[in-house]
Amino acid sequence: MAQVTLIEAVTMALAHEMARDPSVVVLGEDVGVNGGVFRATVGLQEKFGELRVIDTPLDETTIAGVTVGLAAQGMKPVAEAQFEGFIYPMMEQIACHAARMRNRTRGRLSVPAVWRAPWGGGIHAPEHHSEANEHLFTNIPGLRVVLPSSPSRAYGLLLAAIRDPDPVIFFEPKRIYRQYKEEVPDDGEALPLDVCFVLRDGTDVTLVTWGAQVKETLEAADALAAEGISAEVIDVATLKPLDFDTIHESVKKTGRCVIVHEAPRTAGFGAEIAARLAEQAMYDLLAPVERVTGYDTHIPLFRLEMKYLPSVERIVAAAKRTLAAS
Amino acid sequence: MSIAATFEIEYLQYLDPEGKPVRKDFPEFTRDLDHMVELYKLMVSTRVFDTKSIALQRTGKLGTYASCLGHEAAHVGIGSAMRREDVLAPSYREYGAQLYRGVQPREVYLYWGGDERGNDFQNAPKHDFAWSVPIGTQCLHAAGAALAFKIRGEQRVAVCTIGDGGSSKGDFYGAINIAGAQNLPLVAVIVNNQWAISVPRRIQTGAKTLAQKGLAAGLFAIQVDGNDIIAVRKAMDDALARARSGQGGTVIEAVTYRLGDHTTADDARRYRSEAEVKEAWTRDPVKRLRAWLESKKAWDAKKEEAWKAECEAWMDEEVNAYLKTRAQPVEAMFDYLYAELPADLAQQREQAIALERGH
Known part of the structure; x- marks a missing residue:
């Protein structure tokens, strides 16, 4: 059984779900060779290839809109916003399309996607890298908004978020990414997305x-x-x-x-x-x-x-x- | 001087405004006159549908409606070139393309008549995207669909349509950019109708053509006479074949004219002259194909009259079906929000139902 930090639990959940479900893909800036600026996707491209771990052009709008398109056409994309402060260009695609696709097509199309973003302050980061903006998403109908606070909850909630048939905003508290380790079995057990x-x-x-x-x-x-x-x-x-x-x-x-x-x-x-x-x-x-x-x-x-x-x-x-x- | 790159944009046209050939090398599909008649008939029915829609709106039976008058060649050209397994991501006035793919007029009426069920296409491919009102955003959905096809190794193409105004949006640039970077099977058609509500093409961009934006993204690019369905269809056929065989995406600029108002809520007389519109009518795409078909003895006034009557009857049937469709129950606003309604929302749903029952 592995002793892992919160961010390692994120990586573990992504790898677990990608191995289990071929429709799961990861996309974002620097998520490939570099493994993400916080290393959340480290090793995934080596393991799953460039078709499933995609370094996108540097445009948040593109990442968000392509994620909507992938999800509506049978994939389960996990998009990364490099920081929560860079998620704003994604909001139109999230609010106008991801959140309402199922509703506006009466269930014909849906967006089973996850938007991950390192979130919050306290790591001595530059401007725009320390926001707490979860409330901007909790007011958007059709979304789920999830914020894990421990390695085991990060693992179980991220699995649940990827498996959820609707769009999920998954904010990761970067201040405690490496705060402590916890025993997290890589057992594929998801946690419920509707409980405190x-x-x-x-x-x-x-x-x-x-x-x-x-x-x-x-x-x-x-x-x-x-x-x-x-x-x-x-x-x-x-x-x-x-x-x-x-x-x-x-x-x-x-x-x-x-x-x-x-x-x-x-x-x-x-x-x-x-x-x-x-x-x-x-x-x-x-x-x-x-x-x-x-x-x-x-x-x-x-x-x-x-x-x-x-x-x-x-x-x-x-x-x-x-x-x-x- | 050393040159880093040079480029040129081909302009494609087969028929002049009078329906006379301007070149000899007509594409193979034009030899099938039955098919050409089929395209013409859909252009006509699209126009009859459009006229009916505006009449419905003017008599209070439809909400705001975006007319497609003048775009028939571009739209039918796009729709007729696609395969059923391809994906269409339209903006909000490409009815000619959508009718070809099986969207029913009653669904269009339902959507503009304030009912989400209009987006739940019954006969069109279930994977086609619904109308996209936020300008340009659908281009990225098509890019995402194209990426899904590439990942799964499917021989399918994603097509998005965009206006001249929409080609200014970051979403459009983002879509063609990732399509170039990832060699995606994407065809982006800019239906350049010269007007983005009141803003004319000349102040939309400093680029000489809108097509050349595709070159900047590493895609194929071509400008076509958007009122000449043969040109639109040929450019689409070529673009789809290239995309399907992994050779990359294309930006097609179809140059046409918005003969009507932007929507029924707009009054184009505020910003453009009657003379300009009158001049644009001389390039009417429907008249053009009809003249060519008549020159081939494939169409005549009698057929025209019969087909128009058929279209009228069809649209009457569609209008009746729309008008007979009762509004959804109040709980419908909750029932499609999530795959499964969260417990937290169940209470609000009950409240809405109770209010409806007068409790």
Whole structure:
């Protein structure tokens, strides 16, 4: 059994699915000989050839549109956007075609494709390489939006994303690409694409998060535990469609909720969770819902980026505020 | 001076506006007059269909509609050259090509009449793409289809159509660029009708021809008289044969004219002169092929009258079928969104149904 990092788990899932299903192809900039700028596709071209691991011209629009065409004609493409900050030219093809192909043809054509993108800040990268923009996709009908936060979830969720008959946006938290290794059997077992994962049981406050922020949130739960506060931690993992039931069940138990994400605050996906708590869990809540998020600013260049990203201290303070309220 | 590269663009035309041959080496397919009559009949039925569509819109029975008046030779030429297993990725007015491939007028009416079922072609190849409204985006779908054919080793070709305006879009450039880079079986046809709504060809690009954009991408490139179906068809036949045999893609520029408004929501009198349109009518593609067929004794006024009556009856039947099609139930907006409706959406679906029932 292999001890792998999150990014190695991505590679493992791609290789597994390409071996299992000849219709799976990988395309993007530098995904071939170079194995991707983060090495997510390393070794795949050697193994599966240039016809199935395709270095495209340097044009994100081309990658996205060709992916739609491949998928609508019987292939299962996995496209790579080199960074989430370069995904914007792909959005027209994703929103206007990938997301609505099945609907607008009444099921005649569909787009079983995955768009992978390294996502989020905290790696001292240049401008446009550190965005958290998942909320731009969660508002598009017809998509699934997935954000794994551990090697095993990256493996299982990517398998599920490739096998899913509809388009999936798969954001990979690059800050924790190589944070730690985990035992991940290459058994081809997919994880469900419609559930949140409860990473830690608790009774006093529910901490809801996704992506790289799972790291700080778990550390915050440790810090709270040291002070006798029991925090439940939920990794949303699949933002769209949202498994709100798991969050709601947790809040019924704890009565308090802190939502943590690194994207800007206003209309970030945390707002959707907070709104649903207001609609459906008002009488379970003992304190106002707290959000610990990026500011409504651009993520700064890297001298300041860690001051933008939610910190353990901010999460702990927010959790304590919910406890002080009741 | 040393030259890095030189190029030229062939212009292809067989019939002049009066239907008279301008060269002797007519392609083989023109010897089959029955087939030429078949092409002509579809050009006529396309025009009857188009007239009917506009009438439907003017009487409130159709939403906004994009007319194909004047494009009949280009569109039928494209559709008739393709095999059923090939893939067509049209923009939104290539009805002549689509009718040839089996799209039914009632489906066009349904689509412009506000019903997604119009995109669920019943008789046309199931793999053909539906109308693409965001300009140029369909070119990349055709490139993706062509890439799928290459990966699977299939002898199929993907064809996309694009306007003169659309040839300014990055999606078009991206599609022909990857087709050149990957030697894909792609045929991109620029149906240059001179007007992108109100913007004329002369300020769309500084390029002398639109066809030459294909050369920049490493494809074959040719400009044809888009009102001469023989020229369109010959260029298509050659391009499809090259693509099918792995010799690479082609950009065809079919020079024609948009005789109608951009759509029924447009008024072309705001930006172009009546004189220009009148002059363009002298190059009418339907009149041209008819004159040539009549010179070959393959067509006459009596046949014309009979066929037009047949087309009218056909379109009446199609219109009736469209008008009799009831709107979809409200839950249809949910039922094709995903292969399986996520639990998260099931509640909204129930809400919509309940509202419909007055709860």
